[in-house]
Amino acid sequence: MNIETNKIAGAVLSTLLVVMGLNMMAGIVFAPKKPAIPGFDLPSDEPVAAAAAPAAAADEPIAVRLAKADAARGEKAVGACKACHTFEKGGANKIGPHLYDVYARPKGAVDGFAYSAAMKAKASENWEAAQIDGFLKNPKAYMPGTTMAYAGIGRADTRADIVAYLNKLADAPKPLPTP
Ligand code: HEC
Structure with a gap:
């Protein structure tokens, strides 16, 4: 180079x-x-x-859901309750009180059943459609201190079916709310 x-x-x-x-x-x-x-x-x-990101949809009002509810579906849905409740007339109390004629009955009113203090404190209220619906959605949230050890039913339409069924468990069923 x-x-x-x-x-x-x-x-x-x-x-x-x-x-x-x-x-x-x-x-x-x-x-x-x-x-x-x-x-x-x-x-x-x-x-x-x-x-x-839609906000969590709110449930339709219970009266609207009851208009399309089906007591026969509700009867099937209460299978999970039977570990603790009876539904027939004259049925016994088990872990929970018997539920015949519960609709519009005052809260905690079955004689001889040992309700929680939380339930007794609400004795002035009746189990109308909205109350049953709220309790079944999430018992512990609806009534802190309740001894009903049940997680609740997320499906709003299933709760309406159960309300319709419970309403029928009476000698003379009371009117359900209408929309
Ligand atoms: C693990 C047992 C258990 C299961 C399962 C259960 N419950 Fe209960 N339930 C209870 C107990 C215990 C109470 C009383 C609660 C209290 O005193 O706080 C109760 C109370 C109630 C009451 C109020 C009754 C009254 O006389 O005031 C209703 C209504 C009810 N239950 C409905 C239902 C339905 C409907 C289901 C099924 C979807 C269900 N429960 C499932 C144990 C249960």
Whole structure:
């Protein structure tokens, strides 16, 4: 290799270095701002955002659900209650009080059954549709301190079916609320 070749190689190398250096500088000066979440920014009040996270739908009012309730479905749904309750006329108390004629009966009114203090404190209220519905949804939330060890029924329509069934368990069923 002669001196000329070395000079040319040196010139090429230093040119490369200058180009790389400029490229880096440009990268620093004109660094693009990347969004935290890739995509387009939408106005915050965009309805899309509201539709993506709907609030938990509230249950329909019990009167509306009762209009389409079915006592026969309710009778099937109370299978889970039979570990603790009887439903027939003259039925015995078990872990829970008998439930014949419970509809519109005052809370905690079966003679000889040892109700919780929480239930006794509500003796001035009756088991109307809305009360039964609320209790069955989540007994412990509806009545803190109740001894009814039952998780509750999440399906609002099933609760309405049960209310319709319980309402029938009477010599003279009382009127149910209408929408
Ligand atoms: C693990 C036992 C158990 C199960 C299961 C259970 N209950 Fe009860 N239930 C009780 C007890 C105990 C009480 C009394 C609660 C108190 O005094 O706080 C009660 C009270 C009630 C009352 C109030 C009665 C009154 O005389 O005031 C109703 C209504 C009722 N239960 C309905 C149901 C229905 C309907 C189901 C099924 C969906 C059910 N329970 C499932 C144990 C149970």
